[in-house]
Amino acid sequence: AQSASAQPAGSGAGKEKLSWGDRLGQWARSSLERTRAATEESAGTDKSVFVPSGAVRFLDVLAQHFPRHHLVAADFDTLPPPDVSMFARWQSRGEQGSLYGCRNSPLVASKNDKGDTIDHTTYLIPTGTCDIFFQTDFDALCHAYHQTTGIGAHTMRSRAFLEKYSEHVYTQTRSGYNPLLEDYFNTQFIFSRPTRD
Numbered sequence: 001a002q003s004a005s006a007q008p009a010g011s012g013a014g015k016e017k018l019s020w021g022d023r024l025g026q027w028a029r030s031s032l033e034r035t036r037a038a039t040e041e042s043a044g045t046d047k048s049v050f051v052p053s054g055a056v057r058f059l060d061v062l063a064q065h066f067p068r069h070h071l072v073a074a075d076f077d078t079l080p081p082p083d084v085s086m087f088a089r090w091q092s093r094g095e096q097g098s099l100y101g102c103r104n105s106p107l108v109a110s111k112n113d114k115g116d117t118i119d120h121t122t123y124l125i126p127t128g129t130c131d132i133f134f135q136t137d138f139d140a141l142c143h144a145y146h147q148t149t150g151i152g153a154h155t156m157r158s159r160a161f162l163e164k165y166s167e168h169v170y171t172q173t174r175s176g177y178n179p180l181l182e183d184y185f186n187t188q189f190i191f192s193r194p195t196r197d
Contacts, residue, residue, distance in 0.1 A: 048102040052134065055141060059148040071145070071192040074158060075136040078186040079107045082119035097124035107133040138188045145190070152193040161189040 062069050082099065099105040099121055108120040110130035123132060138155040145153045159181050162168055171180040 050102060050104045050106060050134070052104075052136070052141075055136070056144065056148075059145055063149045067149075069149075069192070071151075071153065072189065073191075074161075074187055074189045076133060076186055077136055077138055077188045079133055079135045082107060082109075082121060084119050084121050097122040099123060104135070104137070109133070136188070138190055141190055145192075149192075153190050154193060155188050155190050158184055158187040158189060161191075 062071065099108065106123060108123050108125060108130055109117050110120065110125065112118055120130065142153045142155055145151070156164075162180055166180065168178060168180050172178040
């Protein structure tokens with residue numbers, strides 16, 4: 001799979017000055033990646049892995065029932081680790097459904113009566129009472145997409161994709177802030193390469 005660069009075209013000759021929002025987004029993204037990696041590495045010898053079986057089923061449906069499709073999809077590529085105490089993590093270790101120490105584990109969260117977000121250490125929460133977020137490995141998804149459908153795909157960071165394909169000038173606020181480009185720094189797009197018939 002080939003990933004497209006998030007840098008603007010022609011930026012190789014000299015570094016383009018990044019806006020405050022861009023720098024903040026880069027810092028936040030790298031912080032999320034480092035924190036999540038440290039959380040997974042500190043897990044010890046547990047080798048549990050969450051496999052994106054829903055994505056695999058989706059690719060099978062595309063290949064079997066929609067062979068001439070064109071794919072454009074977006075998702076989170078990085079999520080923060082659960083905001084739970086070290087004691088709660090230690091206490092949940094080894095319990096059925098524990099997310100501690102698992103690779104590619106989801107972020108499981110719910111809201112309490114006050115509207116505060118509560119992160120959980122397990123996915124075994126009563127149905128309908130929480131949201132479950134998975135981060136997507138876009139390089140692996142591109143590879144699986146090509147292997148399943150026979151069609152190549154590209155990935156792009158959301159900002160680069162939206163700068164190229166959206167009318168983002170209409171979403172800029174008076175202060176210069178553009179939520180379409182500056183929010184969701186931890187998302188990417190995957191899109192199929194055009195094929196000739």
